[in-house]
Amino acid sequence: MAYHQPGDLGMLTYRAEATPGVIQTGSRSWGGITVKLGNERDDQLEFIILPEDRGYGATSKGPTKNGCTIDFHCRAGGSYGDWRDFWAKYVLGDRTGPTATLPTFTLIVYVKSATKYEVYTGCKVNKGVISGTKPGAILEFSMQIFAQDHAIESGNAPPSTFNITDIQNVTVGAAPSEPTESPLFWAQNLKVNYAGGGLATEYFQKWSATIDNHLIRDDGIKTWYDNTTHAQSIALFEEEREIIFEGTVKLKGATNDYFKIAGSNVVVSIPIDDDWMSLSGGIIVPNNFRDLSQKAGEENLTMRFPTNKVTFA
Numbered sequence: 001m002a003y004h005q006p007g008d009l010g011m012l013t014y015r016a017e018a019t020p021g022v023i024q025t026g027s028r029s030w031g032g033i034t035v036k037l038g039n040e041r042d043d044q045l046e047f048i049i050l051p052e053d054r055g056y057g058a059t060s061k062g063p064t065k066n067g068c069t070i071d072f073h074c075r076a077g078g079s080y081g082d083w084r085d086f087w088a089k090y091v092l093g094d095r096t097g098p099t100a101t102l103p104t105f106t107l108i109v110y111v112k113s114a115t116k117y118e119v120y121t122g123c124k125v126n127k128g129v130i131s132g133t134k135p136g137a138i139l140e141f142s143m144q145i146f147a148q149d150h151a152i153e154s155g156n157a158p159p160s161t162f163n164i165t166d167i168q169n170v171t172v173g174a175a176p177s178e179p180t181e182s183p184l185f186w187a188q189n190l191k192v193n194y195a196g197g198g199l200a201t202e203y204f205q206k207w208s209a210t211i212d213n214h215l216i217r218d219d220g221i222k223t224w225y226d227n228t229t230h231a232q233s234i235a236l237f238e239e240e241r242e243i244i245f246e247g248t249v250k251l252k253g254a255t256n257d258y259f260k261i262a263g264s265n266v267v268v269s270i271p272i273d274d275d276w277m278s279l280s281g282g283i284i285v286p287n288n289f290r291d292l293s294q295k296a297g298e299e300n301l302t303m304r305f306p307t308n309k310v311t312f313a
Helices: 087-092 255-262
Strands: 002-004 009-016 029-039 045-050 055-060 066-073 105-111 116-132 140-147 149-154 162-164 170-172 190-194 200-202 204-212 216-223 229-237 242-250 266-272 275-284 298-305 310-312
Touching (some): 066 116, 066 149, 087 116, 087 140, 140 229, 149 162
Antiparallel strands (some): 002 029, 009 029, 009 105, 066 140, 116 149, 162 170, 190 266, 242 298, 266 275, 275 298, 275 310
């Protein structure tokens, strides 16, 4: 997997798709800053010995798997929208919470050093993560994306339009101006409700919230605009969705052990910008129990939540 690093990449932009895999014209939306993008394309090639000269030749052994992972930071909500317009909508299905099916989008990232664009179409998010590495630190956003098509296209730097000529024949709209709002930081303490006792501050040292959509590829043969045919994903289907919260706390007593044993319901409220992302109806996974010696230490809590119990307020 090849990575583009922050500084080499320009804006992270995207365009909603009315039909999966079909790029829509019109202005692009702004997604994130300081982007790191990893191309996870797998061309499914293998090498075979050619009998006439005992050399090697490449042959396809199956459909191409297009996709990427993007790590980025978001800015505080402004005129362009907020972090829920991109991360929440495409990780969960809607900016207000989970839906049974996921919308698709076109992902476009400008590579400054090459004066080219990385373009992924028919995108769905296989896994989305938000994490706080320590109190006061900048919040980290991540998406693992499955895509139908991937192209590298030449074009002038944003906010210019540019043309796509191989996978489709379309002029991609202009990008917005870079927002000026501050990056999002871990600026408030998280709150936890153990077994109906009411939300109370919990002093996590680090945490992450992961939504895994477990996508399944439906492969077939697709003809590009240049009349070449390609074996690749023609659709992406959702399977089981998992929602996991992991956090590290200082040990203060046996409270968490009691709730693990009882299988009590847990609510976690995570502050992000002016919103609270609430995970409810969860249980603490009883993977281990602290020893009862009287000494300071840390405990790593893993909580699993129902797939329809994510809200924003």
